[in-house]
Amino acid sequence: MTWDGISFEDRMETVEFRVGERPHIVVDSDICRSCTTKACVTACPANLFAPTSDGGILFNYEQCFECGTCYQVCDSDGALSWTYPDGGHGVVFRSG
Amino acid sequence: MTYDVIVVGAGPAGSSAALMAARAGLSVVLLERGPYPGSKNVYGGVVYGRVLDDVLPGWWEEVPVQRWVTRRSTMVLTGTQALTVDFRSGAWGQAPYNGCTTLRSDFDGWLAGKAVEAGAQLVTSTVATGLIREAGRVVGVRTDRPDGDLRATVVIAADGVNSLLAKELGLLPKTDPKHLTLGVKEVLSLPKDVIDERFGVRGEEGVDVEILGCTRGIAGGGFVYTNRDTLSVGVVVSVDGLAKSEVRPEQLVADLKAHPAIAPWVQGAEVKEYSAHLIPEGGYDHLPQLHAPGFLLTGDAAGLCLAAGIWLEGVNFAIGSGLAAGRAAAAHVLGGAELSSYRKDLESSFVLQDHKRLRKAPALVLSDRVQQRYPQLIADLVEGLFTVTNPTAKPGAISLLRGAAKRNGVKLRHLAADGLAGGRTFR
Numbered sequence: 061m062t063w064d065g066i067s068f069e070d071r072m073e074t075v076e077f078r079v080g081e082r083p084h085i086v087v088d089s090d091i092c093r094s095c096t097t098k099a100c101v102t103a104c105p106a107n108l109f110a111p112t113s114d115g116g117i118l119f120n121y122e123q124c125f126e127c128g129t130c131y132q133v134c135d136s137d138g139a140l141s142w143t144y145p146d147g148g149h150g151v152v153f154r155s156g
Numbered sequence: 157m158t159y160d161v162i163v164v165g166a167g168p169a170g171s172s173a174a175l176m177a178a179r180a181g182l183s184v185v186l187l188e189r190g191p192y193p194g195s196k197n198v199y200g201g202v203v204y205g206r207v208l209d210d211v212l213p214g215w216w217e218e219v220p221v222q223r224w225v226t227r228r229s230t231m232v233l234t235g236t237q238a239l240t241v242d243f244r245s246g247a248w249g250q251a252p253y254n255g256c257t258t259l260r261s262d263f264d265g266w267l268a269g270k271a272v273e274a275g276a277q278l279v280t281s282t283v284a285t286g287l288i289r290e291a292g293r294v295v296g297v298r299t300d301r302p303d304g305d306l307r308a309t310v311v312i313a314a315d316g317v318n319s320l321l322a323k324e325l326g327l328l329p330k331t332d333p334k335h336l337t338l339g340v341k342e343v344l345s346l347p348k349d350v351i352d353e354r355f356g357v358r359g360e361e362g363v364d365v366e367i368l369g370c371t372r373g374i375a376g377g378g379f380v381y382t383n384r385d386t387l388s389v390g391v392v393v394s395v396d397g398l399a400k401s402e403v404r405p406e407q408l409v410a411d412l413k414a415h416p417a418i419a420p421w422v423q424g425a426e427v428k429e430y431s432a433h434l435i436p437e438g439g440y441d442h443l444p445q446l447h448a449p450g451f452l453l454t455g456d457a458a459g460l461c462l463a464a465g466i467w468l469e470g471v472n473f474a475i476g477s478g479l480a481a482g483r484a485a486a487a488h489v490l491g492g493a494e495l496s497s498y499r500k501d502l503e504s505s506f507v508l509q510d511h512k513r514l515r516k517a518p519a520l521v522l523s524d525r526v527q528q529r530y531p532q533l534i535a536d537l538v539e540g541l542f543t544v545t546n547p548t549a550k551p552g553a554i555s556l557l558r559g560a561a562k563r564n565g566v567k568l569r570h571l572a573a574d575g576l577a578g579g580r581t582f583r
Contacts, residue, residue, distance in 0.1 A: 066427055068406070070427075071406065071427060071430045072430065074427050074428060074429045074430050075429060075430055075431065078191070097399070099399035099400075099402075102398075102399075102401075102402045102403065102404050103338070103395070103398050103399050103405070105338065105340050105405040105406065105432035106432070107404070107406075125431065125432045125433070126196060126318075127338065127432045127433050127434050128317065128318040128434050129338050129395060129398075129432070129434065131330075131331060132331050132332070132333045132336055132395050132434070133333055133395060133396075133398075133399035134331075143285075143320075144189055144283050144320070145189075145283075146283065146300050147189055147280075147281040147282040147283045147299075147300050147301070148189075148190070148191045148280070148281030148282075150190075150196075151195075151196065152190065152191060152195045153194070153195055153196065153197065153198055153260065153261065153429065153431050154195075154259075154261050154429060155259050155261065155343040155383075155386065155388075155428060155429045155431070156194060156195075156196075156197045156198035156199065156259065156260040156261060156341075156429075156431055156433070
């Protein structure tokens with residue numbers, strides 16, 4: 061996916077992440093299968109939610125901005141458990 | 157460990173609260189979950205520093221400024237048109253200044269340093285994972301450090317828009333997508349002299365551009381701010397509207413950068429950092445309860461961002477509310493004053509006076525007609541005024557307005573009603 065001459069991968073390469081061992085967001089893909097909107101897939105600014113062929117959601121916590129958009133748009137109670145990464149980990153903005 | 161005050165979050169609200177509490181002689185710990193203050197924070201770009209005059213006299217001599225905003229532009233964009241209202245002031249380029257662009261990793265660290273100088277203890281890389289409560293009162297926080305429980309007389313939650321602490325107490329709803337917006341930003345590298353030339357500024361002068369009509373009808377707007385040798389370019393859109401649109405956020409930024417009025421500014425610039433953050437835009441009518449026994453809520457956690465069309469301010473409200481929280485905590489610890497004095501203090505300051513006066517602004521600014529109809533209507537009207545139609549004689553302004561309104565599906569009574577509502581909202 062390319063917009064504006066920069067691939068999404070290159071766009072995300074501009075951001076520093078100090079990836080922690082513990083996934084701070086956990087997706088219950090079983091619940092996602094019954095979700096018809098899957099708004100997280102388009103709304104997540106880091107594009108971390110990928111629909112799977114069986115109707116579920118695959119989530120990668122490693123490049124998360126910790127913004128909270130995913131749980132704000134999630135229609136399915138319990139599908140997302142959302143916490144902050146452990147102290148000192150996660151996104152590190154330099155020019156926020 | 158036991159303190160008089162625990163402040164959670166070393167953003168502008170938290171550091172201001174810690175500063176005031178420490179200056180009053182209290183023992184204060186200031187917790188920050190990132191490796192340094194500002195590392196989790198994103199904003200558009202401008203800090204209005206007047207709120208600091210009393211607490212940090214001469215702050216402008218040392219604030220880590222990128223540029224002083226001496227030029228403000230408000231733009232209305234359509235696919236192919238742009239209308240700009242542009243204002244410059246020489247006064248804004250001299251002390252005591254009006255607003256400056258600054259990066260949060262610089263600014264938040266600077267302000268946290270002021271709290272530390274006043275005696276607060278800053279502890280970074282530490283998450284407050286929950287509250288400790290006894291007999292209906294908050295008495296401390298749990299942290300993710302070993303043996304990390306901390307106790308205090310007052311806990312000040314300055315833990316941002318997602319405030320998990322306020323949610324734990326039930327002060328904030330778990331989700332509220334109708335009153336939150338998502339800001340998505342690119343910081344773009346350009347040589348300083350190129351920025352000076354493209355934006356018509358010199359030295360430390362800078363530009364603040366607010367934009368309506370660039371978000372594909374999703375409620376929101378765009379911005380361009382000049383930093384020293386970077387530009388901050390982005391959009392702010394309703395979370396609810398974004399979810400329903402199925403448009404990806406970075407696509408909206410790409411649209412903005414490709415617009416014929418914006419593209420010449422950003423041409424050749426490289427993306428230095430991409431970022432995103434939520435913004436609480438509900439305004440006065442959706443503020444949470446601001447205090448509970450042993451607990452104060454401040455800054456974005458308290459929903460205190462002013463998103464009122466031509467005024468888009470957050471850091472100054474964070475500082476104003478944080479200072480008040482620090483004062484309230486000190487009055488409570490030292491003199492036994494009720495923590496409810498915090499709300500009264502805010503009501504008598506610009507923080508809640510501005511919010512109260514502009515309480516109807518967020519809904520009006522994000523309304524369907526303002527977002528989806530008026531940008532095209534205004535642009536059509538202006539294009540009609542400036543298009544020379546010879547040999548046909550000039551149409552009258554009223555006739556142009558009627559035509560533009562009709563083409564854009566707006567009835568004149570709606571225009572009149574919205575004009576009246578706007579007058580009342582911004583009176």
